[in-house]
Amino acid sequence: MKILLVAATKAEIEPFLTHFSFRDELPYDKSFGNYQIKVLIGGVGMVPTAFSAGKALSEHHFDLAINVGIAGSFITELNPGDVCQVKEDTFAELGAENGDEFLTIEALGLGRSTYFSKPNLFFPMLNNLMSVKAITVNKVHGNENSISKIVAQFNPDIESMEGAAFFYACEQTKTCCIQIRAISNIVERRNREKWQIGLAIKKLNDTLIQIFES
Secondary structure, eight states: OEEEEEESSGGGTHHHHHHTTOOSSSSEEEEETTEEEEEEEOOSSHHHHHHHHHHHHHHSOOSEEEEEEEEEEOSTTOOTTOEEEEEEEEETTOEEEETTEEEETTTTTSOOOEEEOBOOTTOGGGGGSEEEEEEEOSSOOOOHHHHHHHHHHHOOSEEESSHHHHHHHHHHTTOOEEEEEEEEEESSSOOGGGOOHHHHHHHHHHHHHHHHHO
């Protein structure tokens, strides 16, 4: 089974690389058991992700692509360290302002902004993860007014800077795909003292390791 594993930064996936003894240089390729895994460090943000993932998926066939990383939570059911599976992801800033109103790209009749996972059923352990609705943004939220507006507009569970771009690349290349996120912080006024990035990365990688060892 050929798998493309996509992360924005090496730090988010490093415990996984270490556990399975990937060599500490590019390319991060490894075969073990029934898996042939290529790890792609796509860069932070939707533009680098769309380009790098799209390029990799266009040049080679993969049975499954997995996007992994950290995210902020809008809901009380998800706290720092929790791991979830994204089933739906939206480009939340794709549209136009009309005074105080935001018009989505769908409302403008110019396309669509929401994309979905297309899971490969090979990993039953994914059923244990909470399924969530995500938004993808260029600017993470840290202002009470903008948080209220985005919640009213999209009612998201989490936000990241890459997820919808990854789903878009997979849809364009007809690749089965899943997205797994660990919560690093609550979406609120920026307060780095409350962020738990280390915990989120540990829990994310523990989950990935269990998925591939189960």
